[in-house]
Amino acid sequence: MADQRSLSFAKDIRPMFTDTDVDHMQSAGLDLSSRDEVAKSADAIYQTVSEGSMPPPGSGETWTVEMCDRFKRWKDQGCPP
Numbered sequence: 776m777a778d779q780r781s782l783s784f785a786k787d788i789r790p791m792f793t794d795t796d797v798d799h800m801q802s803a804g805l806d807l808s809s810r811d812e813v814a815k816s817a818d819a820i821y822q823t824v825s826e827g828s829m830p831p832p833g834s835g836e837t838w839t840v841e842m843c844d845r846f847k848r849w850k851d852q853g854c855p856p
């Protein structure tokens with residue numbers, strides 16, 4: 776059964792972004808270390824990680840179904856800090 780506990784950006788979401796993710800996306804104009812920025816773009820971010828276009832396949836990183844589900848649950852909970 777899915778884990779229904781309340782999620783937080785600091786504890787559950789931020790650790791899923793690597794230094795590489797944060798560095799590269801900062802140069803692309805999106806600060807993945809900031810709860811407010813991630814919350815603002817949460818739908819677009821969920822779209823890219825669930826379709827597998829981000830992190831880019833060539834980067835050597837992949838998000839599992841569990842990671843995508845956790846992000847979606849956090850988004851559905853209103854992106855708590």
Ligand code: HEM
Pocket residue numbers: 791792795796799800803805816819820823824829830831833834
């Ligand atoms: C709205 C969501 C996002 C948009 C529009 C976006 C867009 C981009 C763009 C334009 C680039 C530069 C071109 C490229 O190297 O492919 C890039 C690179 C990258 N992005 Fe994203 N991105 C998003 C979310 C994410 C997320 C959520 C992650 C990590 C979980 C991520 C990880 C990366 C990485 C690691 C690179 C560097 C790839 C490399 O050079 O090997 N991005 N992204």
